[in-house]
Amino acid sequence: xxxxxxxxxxxxxxxxxxxxxxxxxxxxxxxxxxxxxxxxxxxxxxxxxxxxxxxxxxxxxxxxxxxxxxxxxxxxxxxxxxxxxxxxxxxxxxxxxxxxxxxxxxxxxxxxxxxxxxxxxxxxxxxx
Amino acid sequence: xxxxxxxxxxxxxxxxxxxxxxxxxxxxxxxxxxxxxxxxxxxxxxxxxxxxxxxxxxxxxxxxxxxxxxxxxxxxxxxxxxxxxxxxxxxxxxxxxxxxxxxxxxxxxxxxxxxxxxxxxxxxxxxxxxxxxxxxxxxxxxxxxxxxxxxxxxxxxxxxxxxxxxxxxxxxxxxxxxxxxxxxxxxxxxxxxxxxxxxxxxxxxxxxxxxxxxxxxxxxxxxxxxxxxxxxxxxxxxxxxxxxxxxxxxxxxxxxxxxxxxxxxxxxxxxxxxxxxxxxxxxxxxxxxxxxxxxxxxxxxxxxxxxxxxxxxxxxxxxxxxxxxxxxxxxxxxxxxxxxxxxxxxxxxxxxxxxxxxxxxxxxxxxxxxxxxxxxxxxxxxxxxxxxxxxxxxxxxxxxxxxxxxxxxxxxxxxxxxxxxxxxxxxxxxxxxxxxxxxxxxxxxxxxxxxxxxxxxxxxxxxxxxxxxxxxxxxxxxxxxxxxxxxxxxxxxxxxxxxxxxxxxxxxxxxxxxxxxxxxx
Numbered sequence: 001x002x003x004x005x006x007x008x009x010x011x012x013x014x015x016x017x018x019x020x021x022x023x024x025x026x027x028x029x030x031x032x033x034x035x036x037x038x039x040x041x042x043x044x045x046x047x048x049x050x051x052x053x054x055x056x057x058x059x060x061x062x063x064x065x066x067x068x069x070x071x072x073x074x075x076x077x078x079x080x081x082x083x084x085x086x087x088x089x090x091x092x093x094x095x096x097x098x099x100x101x102x103x104x105x106x107x108x109x110x111x112x113x114x115x116x117x118x119x120x121x122x123x124x125x126x127x128x
Numbered sequence: 129x130x131x132x133x134x135x136x137x138x139x140x141x142x143x144x145x146x147x148x149x150x151x152x153x154x155x156x157x158x159x160x161x162x163x164x165x166x167x168x169x170x171x172x173x174x175x176x177x178x179x180x181x182x183x184x185x186x187x188x189x190x191x192x193x194x195x196x197x198x199x200x201x202x203x204x205x206x207x208x209x210x211x212x213x214x215x216x217x218x219x220x221x222x223x224x225x226x227x228x229x230x231x232x233x234x235x236x237x238x239x240x241x242x243x244x245x246x247x248x249x250x251x252x253x254x255x256x257x258x259x260x261x262x263x264x265x266x267x268x269x270x271x272x273x274x275x276x277x278x279x280x281x282x283x284x285x286x287x288x289x290x291x292x293x294x295x296x297x298x299x300x301x302x303x304x305x306x307x308x309x310x311x312x313x314x315x316x317x318x319x320x321x322x323x324x325x326x327x328x329x330x331x332x333x334x335x336x337x338x339x340x341x342x343x344x345x346x347x348x349x350x351x352x353x354x355x356x357x358x359x360x361x362x363x364x365x366x367x368x369x370x371x372x373x374x375x376x377x378x379x380x381x382x383x384x385x386x387x388x389x390x391x392x393x394x395x396x397x398x399x400x401x402x403x404x405x406x407x408x409x410x411x412x413x414x415x416x417x418x419x420x421x422x423x424x425x426x427x428x429x430x431x432x433x434x435x436x437x438x439x440x441x442x443x444x445x446x447x448x449x450x451x452x453x454x455x456x457x458x459x460x461x462x463x464x465x466x467x468x469x470x471x472x473x474x475x476x477x478x479x480x481x482x483x484x485x486x487x488x489x490x491x492x493x494x495x496x497x498x499x500x501x502x503x504x505x506x507x508x509x510x511x512x513x514x515x516x517x518x519x520x521x522x523x524x525x526x527x528x529x530x531x532x533x534x535x536x537x538x539x540x541x542x543x544x545x546x547x548x549x550x551x552x553x554x555x556x557x558x559x560x561x562x563x564x565x566x567x568x569x570x571x572x573x574x575x576x577x578x579x580x581x582x583x584x585x586x587x588x589x590x591x592x593x594x595x596x597x598x599x600x601x602x603x604x605x606x607x608x609x610x611x612x613x614x615x616x617x618x619x620x621x622x623x624x625x626x627x628x629x630x631x632x633x634x635x636x637x638x639x640x641x642x643x644x645x646x647x648x649x
Contacts, residue, residue, distance in 0.1 A: 094556070097553070098553070098554050098555075098556065100553070101549075101550040101551075101552075101553035101554035102550065102554045104546070104550055106546075106549070106550065106553075108562075110561070111392065111561040111562050111563050112559060112560070112561045113545075113546065113549035113550075113553070113559065113560050113561070113562065114553075114559065115553060
């Protein structure tokens with residue numbers, strides 16, 4: 001399986017935080033996030049900034065060992081690795097999100113049942 | 129014709145062809161569906177209008193239910209509990225009627241769903257509904273842009289609109305019917321039966337506490353899921369444990385649905401959301417999301433419907449805008465108030481994010497639906513109707529009803545919800561938020577659906593009535609209503625009650641006519 005090229009942290013964060021723009025306008029508001037309606041896989045990375053902070057606060061409270069940009073970056077890179085280097089980051093993350101649900105690798109935040117990968121993307125942005 | 133129970137009861141030498149006890153949706157449907165050549169006694173404990181004194185006879189003892197449950201979840205008057213019916217209609221699923229071998233008390237219906245299809249269509253006609261089975265209306269896979277979907281289905285309900293109140297709708301017709309004699313304020317005490325199982329007469333007591341009997345060749349007991357058991361348990365002249373109770377099945381397996389209001393929210397991706405909104409408009413607000421039957425079988429899950437609510441999203445959005453405007457005006461005046469949603473002091477992320485989203489994007493198409501959860505009712509032999517030591521004003525022993533939900537049901541519910549959430553997420557269809565604790569018994573409160581106390585099974589050791597709804601050990605006593613349901617799925621029972629009543633009427637008509645035809649009338 002091809003691996004994602006080594007990204008430096010700054011570049012990765014820029015990519016992740018730029019996903020909201022990449023996914024386009026329009027979408028659906030929920031408790032903690034705004035799902036993008038433009039993305040067929042609904043990874044939903046565009047966030048109300050205040051809500052994002054609440055997500056991070058809640059997640060780190062229950063997962064204190066993950067309060068580290070390095071850790072999150074490493075986990076996210078591992079999550080997207082199965083898609084191979086040829087895939088866009090958006091597609092690779094979307095596939096990781098879908099895989100999370102298929103394998104029940106989910107997190108419950110404020111009642112929402114969410115993919116662990118998508119939550120890690122959000123909280124990484126909060127750490128930024 | 130309306131008659132007084134005390135003066136006009138059928139004489140033993142001139143019995144009615146059929147005596148129907150109870151004038152709710154089941155009893156009235158049977159009465160209207162029988163051939164006009166048959167003489168019919170239709171017996172109702174109440175009058176044409178609600179009467180508090182009559183309703184009091186429903187009171188009894190409860191365990192695991194609110195003290196007033198028995199008197200507030202049914203209606204004792206002509207038309208019966210159609211007066212507390214919400215009008216929601218939906219056939220049972222095939223899965224509902226199967227035996228679940230991992231559920232100890234589960235039994236299959238004696239026949240499959242296809243047996244009921246023509247009767248469901250007759251129920252649809254009666255209620256002015258479209259057939260559920262034409263043009264694939266029964267259910268539809270939830271898909272994105274028409275693509276393949278695995279495991280999730282949309283299940284539409286229809287509404288009787290306005291809700292049919294059987295007592296109002298059919299009063300004139302039944303009073304005028306030449307073959308029907310209507311007995312009001314006639315409280316059924318017990319059946320008089322012979323040791324060979326023939327039911328000879330119905331014993332009554334009227335408002336003035338005068339006793340009488342009605343003789344008939346056939347009887348139909350249609351007094352609701354609790355009263356059906358009560359009357360049979362009180363029928364002890366030839367069977368000390370009650371009629372049809374040779375194997376201690378009578379009154380057991382009492383089921384009720386336990387809807388969970390405000391159970392959660394689902395956000396749908398654009399395409400399914402648009403599809404959903406159209407369907408919700410078409411069905412006047414009730415459509416359920418569920419797992420498909422194959423998954424439920426494989427995962428050993430009870431049935432579960434998540435009833436989506438379209439209106440809530442709209443109200444939520446408009447409310448947010450109003451709150452935001454009001455807050456801005458107040459802040460201009462130097463007044464800061466916690467106005468709920470959207471306020472900085474409020475920690476409800478949902479409301480905050482919706483407000484924030486609406487303001488930042490100006491889009492009102494947030495596909496956020498609230499839902500309430502409708503778990504399948506589960507048979508349990510310990511949930512049962514028995515007789516209380518107390519009697520009502522007419523001297524008829526009251527009931528005691530026990531009902532409790534199990535931890536197994538809670539775990540099963542959680543697994544179903546997780547699977548639905550994972551299917552939605554895995555197929556990029558949406559996300560689910562759960563807002564209740566399935567393990568909290570206070571979450572799961574019985575509703576007004578009373579089912580399962582005289583359940584249907586061909587083996588008298590496992591049921592009270594046979595596949596034709598005739599009480600085991602008798603030859604001429606039918607039971608109509610949801611008390612015969614071996615299982616109940618998650619759908620409202622009245623539609624199936626009406627379908628089964630049509631089926632009983634057909635069987636009864638054949639029985640009467642094959643045994644010498646109508647006796648008089």
